[in-house]
Structure formats: C-alpha cells, structure tokens
Amino acid sequence: MACPKTKDLIEAYGDGELDLGSSLEIERHLAGCEACAAVLERHRALRSALAGASLHYDVPPRLAARVRSAVRKEAKGRATGWLPSWRWAAVAASVAPLAILTWALVALSKTPSPGDLLNQEIVSAHLRSLMGNHLMDFPSSDQHTVKPAFAGRIDFSPDVRGLSGVGFTLIGGRLDYLDGRPVAALVYGRRKHVINLFIWPSAGGEGARGVETSLRGYNLLRWSRAGMLYSAVSDLNAPELRELRKAFEE
C-alpha cells in the first residue's frame, strides 16, 4: 500500500505536474518509502508502454484536401465584403509580405524547446558549481569513495569512473538539481579545466548520436546510455569532451 498522504501526488509527480516544493517533498519521501517508489515505478512502466506502442492514429491522406475545401467553402459563405476574383492577384501581392513578416515574428518569438531549456540549466549548474566552494560535496579522487557517497542521497546509482588513464582526473562528486530532479554530478579535471558530468535516469533517450552544442562559451555534450542521461559541460574543447564520453561508453 502506498502512503495515503502521498498516494494521490505520486502520479502527478510522475507526470511532471508538481511545483518544485512539492516535488522535493515527494522525492524525499520516495527515498525512504519502498511502497511509494513501487507505485511510481508502475506509473512509469505504464506511461512508457503507452508512449512506446505508437497508438496514434494517422490522418487518412484524403482528409486534408476534404477539410481544406470545407473550410474555404465555409469561410466564403461567411465572407464580409468578399472580393471579386479579379482582385485576387492584388490581394495576394499585398498579403504575402505581411504573411512573411508574421511568420518571421512567430519564428523569432518561438518558445525554447525543452532541450534548449535543459542545456541552459546545465550550463547554469556548471557556472554555479565554479563559484565559491560549490564544486564538491565530497572531494575525492577515488571512485570507490565517491560512488558510495551518493548512496541513500539519490534514488539511483551513478556509474563513477576514475579516468586518470585517459587523462581525466576525478576530483570529486556533488549532488545537483536538473530537469526537475536531483542528479549526480561528477567533477573531473583536465589541465586547468573543470568538467562537470551530470548523470541521472531518463525515461526517454537522446537518440544514438546525442546532443552536442555550445552555449555562452561552454561546450556541452548530452548522451544516453543504459537508461541514464549523461551531460558533460566544460570550457574544455569539444573533441576532448568527446573523449570523456568515449571513456564512459566503453
């Protein structure tokens, strides 16, 4: 049985519909309550089954033409001051620039995609970590010290690797908060550069190629592997960041 108090909120939490405060409360509760964690897992299993089953009906090819002609007929019937057809060319010519302008304005004011927002969040988390002494909750160059430090503080176990063999020095770990949930942050150093590698479980994926971008002068890589999302961010150049990714994919 799930707890009466949280039961109703767990699905809303799983749907990403709770505010930050309630989400944090639920997360704290989930960390210590197996029954509720099981309810959430079941909720996610059903959602991913539905999402993965392609239950969407496709529009029959003939429908678009049918709708368009019904719409035009209706619009014409409701025309006020409908123009005679010989003036169409003039109207079209005067409308086209306006349409283009409108389209451009709409395109420019387009709200950022969830991926863009996440990228901004990741860079902000990286910048925050570089301010003052926020870089590490548990400084250690030993993966066997860093990994257990996450246990009990987040609801998954991140893959922590010491990568000095390939030129990345593990310098510690930290808890952070991204994409509406607590995430593990591993901190690596290369020369004078600091790299934050964020790891958290994901329902979806990034696709095989992942995401590579740069934002405010920082390079950012996101990829997914075995149900987890990885995001590396640094002022280090992109090819070297890819080496870090490669090391994690081996």
Add this chain to the structure above:
Amino acid sequence: MDPTELERFERTLLPHMSAAYNLARWLTRSDQDAEDVVQEAYVRAVRFFGGFRGGNSKAWFLTIVRNTGYSWLERSRGEELTTAFDANLHDVEDAGPGPELELLRRATRQELFAALESLPVEFREALVLRELEGLSYKEIADVSGLPIGTVMSRLARARQRLRQILTDRGSKED
C-alpha cells in the same frame, strides 16, 4: 472571413489536424466518423475563429473537436455516453510491484490498443489527451471543461483500470 483571416486560420489550425484526427478516432472508434468529426470541427472553428484571441491554439481547437465528437456520439449512438460512467469500478488494492510491473512492461501493442479502446469514453479521452497528445493537466481541464482535480482523478482511475485490464489478461495467459 476575409482572405488574410482565412490564411491566419489555416496557418493556425491546419497543423493540428493530426492531433484532431487522433482524438476524434479514439473518441468515435470509427475511421469514417472520425473524418466527419474532424471536418465538422474545422467548419465550426471557422465560425468561432473570430473569438480566438491567440494563445494555445491546439487546446482551443481540440476543445471544438472534443465537443463535436461528443455530440456526434450522442446523435449516432446514445447508449455510448450513458454506460460510460462507472460507479462500479472497484478500488483495487495496489498490487505488489513484482508481477504487475513485469506484465506492464511485457504488454504488446495489440494488448495496449485493445485495453485503451475498451475504456469508457471519458477515460479514453483523458489518456489520449495526456499520453498521446502530451497535454498538461491544465490543458486537459480546458479541453474537457473540468476542474484540474477532476482531471487528476479521472486520469488516475483510467490508468488504474488500464493496468487492471492488462494485468488480468497477462496473468490469465500465464
């Protein structure tokens, strides 16, 4: 409607045809009816478009599709809507995580399809809007004219019933 307005109409609403058809198809459970509902919804939308002040055009148009779909159901098969609301859905105890989770993960597309199709129309609608069209609780509330609390409980019950169908079927096969 003048040509610029018609152009604005088409640019704003034609991109939602796929969502409209999907919703109509799930509501009516018939190809032909769904096409008719979509066409009628677009024609109605021409009439109401003057009152559309911008904002979420998908939710605005799906509201019309939904209402058109419901009046279609009422007209063509009155029985559908009266049997829908289930006072009898027994509150099942939450099962343990083990076997049920496994059955959910193993459910095939056909099983999910049949299970969703067998739900009462209100539950079907809520799940289609949420899981297939990705609407938020607020948008679903706007489309279906319900308070958000009702949307939440309707979704919870719809999912509960869906899980029940899937796991009943699954455990019979075992």
